[in-house]
Amino acid sequence: MIIDTLKEKIKGRGIRIVFTEGWDARVQEAATKLAAEDVIRPVLLGEKEEIEATAKENGFDLTGIETMNPAEYPDIDKMAVKMVELRRGKLDIERCRKALMSTNYFGTMLVQMGYADGLLGGATYSTADTVRPALQLVKAAPGNALVSSAFLLLKGDEEYMMGDCSINLNPNADDLVEITLQTAKTARQFGIEPKIALLSYSSFGSAKGECVAKVAEAALRLHRMPIDFAVDGEMQFDTAVAPEVAKLKAPKSEVAGQANTFIFPNLSSGNIGYKIAARLGGWEAIGPVLQGLNAPINDLSRGCNATEIYKMAIITAAQKDMDI
């Protein structure tokens, strides 16, 4: 299984991952397990008293686990100066100092300045609040027009990828091309050879609409590019995964009926889609894994459990060696 493979690669290397919600019981459960197994070096951010109170209440042993409180960080002035520089006139030193008192900005700057290898947050912060500091301060990696995200869906031996379910509200055709390229790369990094369906409520012209045209245009642009993975669209979800439906609706497509990676036309469909798979379909949804960002920083769903946090921390640490 992909998580076990990644775990073996990172184990014992002391990769430092900061958790922006160090006071959260689910985060502490995952962090204590990761530390005990020597998989990563977790750093819990937040007020020491609050972190210790959660640990006491839940019987977690935090011995050997580092905690950091932005309010007591000795280099906060140096960090604020660096943040002003990164925001290039958009924030003054006072506003930077204030922003750094929240663990999402503080943790992002720890990664940006190389004091930590990666960051995982979003167990209580919303996605926007988790991701915004990274977009502002770490930014998209060279060669990436935007940052997007993907979920890994697991059930037994079955694995699928879905993007973008958490960042880009209403991607245009160019954005969908970028999201597809990024998701193909992430799929390969997770051992999935991507067969990508660009999803829609239409299969190859069976229905009309602005959103259909946008997805069809993205497929056309991808077909004109020198790519080395299978991609097709626009197509409906049943066309993408059910061979008998594909035979009827898209007999010429090499992806239809066999897709393992799905690109949604917008955030509404993507976010709703992955949550239906997770909550009604019984799929384990690991993510959102951020793609195209200049450092390993990832989000969680506020509905996540300790096991999902544990797996996302492994992915975050493994991204240290990946071209993300």
Ligand SMILES: CC(C)(COP(=O)(O)OP(=O)(O)OC[C@H]1O[C@@H](n2cnc3c(N)ncnc32)[C@H](O)[C@@H]1OP(=O)(O)O)[C@@H](O)C(=O)NCCC(=O)NCCS
């Ligand atoms: C991601 C998100 C927070 C960014 O938007 P925002 O907070 O309004 O931030 P801004 O538009 O002010 O952008 C802030 C910076 O991020 C950059 N940015 C915004 N979206 C980006 C993207 N997708 N990729 C790369 N950079 C991006 C902007 O260029 C800007 O950079 P600058 O300040 O250096 O000029 C916003 O798109 C969002 O809320 N997405 C949906 C998140 C969500 O609620 N998901 C549902 C649950 S998972």
Ligand SMILES: CC(=O)OP(=O)(O)O
């Ligand atoms: C990814 C996601 O949907 O996050 P949340 O559930 O926290 O809104």
